[in-house]
Amino acid sequence: MERNNSNVFVYVILLCMAFGFAYLYQQTKSLELQISNIELSKQYKNEATTTPDIKISENDQNKENTENISVNIPSAIIFETKSSPTLSPQAPIVVTIESITPKTDILDINIKAFTSKASSYTALEMPSLVTILQGDGIIIKSKSTSTVWKSMPPKSFVTGTLSFPKQKDQKTIMVRIDNGTGITFYSFDLEKKTYKEVIQ
Numbered sequence: 001m002e003r004n005n006s007n008v009f010v011y012v013i014l015l016c017m018a019f020g021f022a023y024l025y026q027q028t029k030s031l032e033l034q035i036s037n038i039e040l041s042k043q044y045k046n047e048a049t050t051t052p053d054i055k056i057s058e059n060d061q062n063k064e065n066t067e068n069i070s071v072n073i074p075s076a077i078i079f080e081t082k083s084s085p086t087l088s089p090q091a092p093i094v095v096t097i098e099s100i101t102p103k104t105d106i107l108d109i110n111i112k113a114f115t116s117k118a119s120s121y122t123a124l125e126m127p128s129l130v131t132i133l134q135g136d137g138i139i140i141k142s143k144s145t146s147t148v149w150k151s152m153p154p155k156s157f158v159t160g161t162l163s164f165p166k167q168k169d170q171k172t173i174m175v176r177i178d179n180g181t182g183i184t185f186y187s188f189d190l191e192k193k194t195y196k197e198v199i200q
Contacts, residue, residue: 072099072110073193077186081129081179083115083122087151091118095129098159100173102190107132107166107173109142111159118154125149132164133174133185140164174198 077097083090094114101108109130115122126149132140146160166173173188175195185198 071193072101073188073190073195074099075186075188075195077175077177077195079177079179079184081124081181083118083152084125087121087123089120091115091122091154093118093122093124093152095124095179097130097175097177097186100175100188102166102170102173104168105166107164109162109164109175111162112157113149113152113160114157115152115154116156118152120154122152122154123150124152126160126162129178130162131176131178133176135174139176 075097078094080092080094083093094116096112096114097109098112099110101110111126111130113124113126127141127145131142134140142162142164144161144163146162148158148160152158171189171191173190175186175188177184177186185200186195187198188195
């Protein structure tokens with residue numbers, strides 16, 4: 001009887017050990033699976049957030065920068081003219097061309113007008129005052145004009161822009177000014193960023 005009880009006890013011990021080993025084996029496999037999932041998750045995250053290298057040649061960068069950059073050519077051109085008869089009374093207006101801005105296919109002329117001698121609102125026909133003279137003698141008026149010239153307050157000043165078409169490889173511009181009493185010409189060198197009055 002004691003021998004049978006001893007055998008039963010041994011079987012119980014062996015059975016418990018078998019269950020214990022099975023449990024430990026299962027836990028080990030589960031831990032390995034979790035570690036593997038974490039590693040895969042990290043790898044996927046890195047691949048998803050990594051930005052691929054995009055190589056841009058220096059020629060493309062220089063070309064893009066050249067097309068986008070515009071440089072002002074400052075000037076000190078000053079003239080006086082009489083305001084437009086569209087608003088009365090007419091008054092003397094002092095006009096200054098502060099700079100020109102050559103772009104790829106557009107030339108902007110930046111202008112300021114002083115109305116210190118005006119007693120009421122005045123106007124200027126700016127597209128007729130400042131034009132571009134081509135080499136063949138054709139006069140080009142601005143294709144885009146600021147609206148500020150149509151109604152200028154007295155004892156003040158206004159600034160605006162005249163925009164003209166320009167060839168991409170154009171190297172010089174001839175600005176023509178007709179102030180109502182005479183015509184003057186100014187040649188702008190777009191490469192050297194200089195200008196001079198041209199006597200005709």
